[in-house]
Amino acid sequence: MRIGILTGGGDCPGLNAVIRAVVRKGIGEHGDEIVGFRDGWRGVLDGDTVPMDLAAVRGILPRGGTVLGTSRTNPYAVEGGPQRVLATIERLGIEALIPIGGEDTLGVATRLAEAGVTVVGVPKTIDNDLDSTDYTFGFDTAVGVAMEAIDRLHTTGDSHHRTLVVEVMGRHAGWIALHAGMAGGANVILIPEKPFDVDGVVAHCLHRFESGYSPIVVVSEGAKPTDGDMMLSTGEKDAFGHVRLGGIGAALASLLEERTGREARAVVLGHIQRGGTPSPFDRVLATRFGLAAVDAVHDGQSGVMVALKGTDIVRVPLSAATAQLKLVPAERYAEAEVFFG
Numbered sequence: 051m052r053i054g055i056l057t058g059g060g061d062c063p064g065l066n067a068v069i070r071a072v073v074r075k076g077i078g079e080h081g082d083e084i085v086g087f088r089d090g091w092r093g094v095l096d097g098d099t100v101p102m103d104l105a106a107v108r109g110i111l112p113r114g115g116t117v118l119g120t121s122r123t124n125p126y127a128v129e130g131g132p133q134r135v136l137a138t139i140e141r142l143g144i145e146a147l148i149p150i151g152g153e154d155t156l157g158v159a160t161r162l163a164e165a166g167v168t169v170v171g172v173p174k175t176i177d178n179d180l181d182s183t184d185y186t187f188g189f190d191t192a193v194g195v196a197m198e199a200i201d202r203l204h205t206t207g208d209s210h211h212r213t214l215v216v217e218v219m220g221r222h223a224g225w226i227a228l229h230a231g232m233a234g235g236a237n238v239i240l241i242p243e244k245p246f247d248v249d250g251v252v253a254h255c256l257h258r259f260e261s262g263y264s265p266i267v268v269v270s271e272g273a274k275p276t277d278g279d280m281m282l283s284t285g286e287k288d289a290f291g292h293v294r295l296g297g298i299g300a301a302l303a304s305l306l307e308e309r310t311g312r313e314a315r316a317v318v319l320g321h322i323q324r325g326g327t328p329s330p331f332d333r334v335l336a337t338r339f340g341l342a343a344v345d346a347v348h349d350g351q352s353g354v355m356v357a358l359k360g361t362d363i364v365r366v367p368l369s370a371a372t373a374q375l376k377l378v379p380a381e382r383y384a385e386a387e388v389f390f391g
Contacts (some may be wrong), residue, residue, distance in 0.1 A: 051082045052144055053144070053148060054139070054148070055085070055086055055149075056087040056091065057151065059122060059154055060120070060175075060176070061116055061120055062116075062175065062312045062324055063176075063191040063329070064174070064188050065115065065116070066111065066116060066175060067111055067328065067332070067333050068150050068174075068187075068340040069086070069102065069107060069116070069150075070110055070111055070174040070337070070340045071338075074107065076344050078104075083101075085101065086118045087120055089120060089123070091125050091135070091149075093118075093119075094125070094135050097141065112327050114325050114331070115325070124154065124158065126158065126161065126223070129179070142253070143187055145169075146168040146169070147162070147169045148169075148171075149169065149172070150171075150172040151171075151172075152180060152186075153180060153372055153375065156368060160372050163352055170355070171354070172339045173186045173371065175188060176219060176324045176379060177219060177221055177225060178225040179375045180227065181371055181372070181375065181376045182367075182370050183358050183366070184359060187336040189226070191329045192226055192230075193226055194226040195319070195322060195326070196323055197219070199317065207265070207266060210261070213264060213265070213306050213307070213312060213314035213315070214314070215302050215314060215315070215316045217271055217298060217318045217319065218323060220241065220242060220270030220273075220295055221242070221272040222242050223376065224243055224270040224378045224383075225378060227240065228382060230387060231268035238265065238390050240267075241383065242270050242273050243380075244383055245275060246275055248309075252268065252306065253308050259310065260384060271299075272298075286306035300316040301320050305323070339363065340356075343356050353368050355367075355368050355371045
């Protein structure tokens with residue numbers, strides 16, 4: 051069987067582990083030919099491919115990023131895009147497609163499956179906000195990076211008697227902030243799902259100072275105050291219509307400095323969270339997803355995504371996985387609130 055594989059959206063630790071697993075199992079057990087599309091859906095639009103044999107995946111397991119490259123190209127936002135994608139698939143004799151990505155990449159995959167293309171998706175996002183799977187690979191690594199930063203910031207904050215505001219990724223879902231903040235012992239965690247009260251944040255910071263220590267505030271980039279809006283770094287939108295966010299950390303630090311009378315600094319982790327080598331958990335999960343995707347293809351499945359349920363890898367409809375985002379539930383946030391202040 052001739053199988054196409056691509057990685058779309060933001061880069062993410064563990065992508066190469068998926069690619070490696072697909073190639074190793076596809077070639078080793080089924081004699082498949084694996085065709086890599088460069089730079090996500092752009093590669094399918096343009097027919098830009100690279101052969102993925104066993105030699106191509108040697109040594110890539112611990113590498114971050116993706117050897118195939120990635121982009122945020124949306125074929126459905128390009129005139130004649132869907133037709134070009136279908137023509138590429140037919141011309142190259144692609145019998146099945148394995149796209150690895152988040153809500154946008156898999157949203158395109160869902161529409162292609164509805165158009166008759168054999169598609170098995172693999173969930174990828176450091177935000178952990180894809181529905182129908184307990185975890186996505188890349189999330190554990192991102193949380194580990196953010197937690198280590200918070201650990202280090204505790205000591206510098208206490209030394210200088212200042213508030214440190216750590217801005218992490220999370221446009222609509224606060225999973226990274228929640229997990230990293232809890233693991234790192236943050237004094238306040240602010241997420242998009244629950245608009246925050248500025249007076250409450252100030253009170254928590256003052257209480258922390260009164261205890262003889264300095265506060266650490268972890269905030270998702272998409273968090274907003276009860277009487278305000280999300281912070282926009284620019285007015286630009288990507289091919290899927292998402293406005294670039296950023297700036298909440300700096301704005302909050304300035305406000306807290308004014309309201310508490312203590313120095314405050316903002317630390318924006320940005321792309322550091324999704325770069326570098328994947329954690330052991332993400333390497334194993336990504337590998338299992340890749341193996342399961344090949345199994346699904348050879349079982350004649352299409353329009354499905356491999357997913358983690360408990361400790362099992364299952365198959366769920368792509369339409370269900372991309373219908374809505376998986377947000378932080380109120381009860382999970384309540385667990386973190388116990389440690390505020």
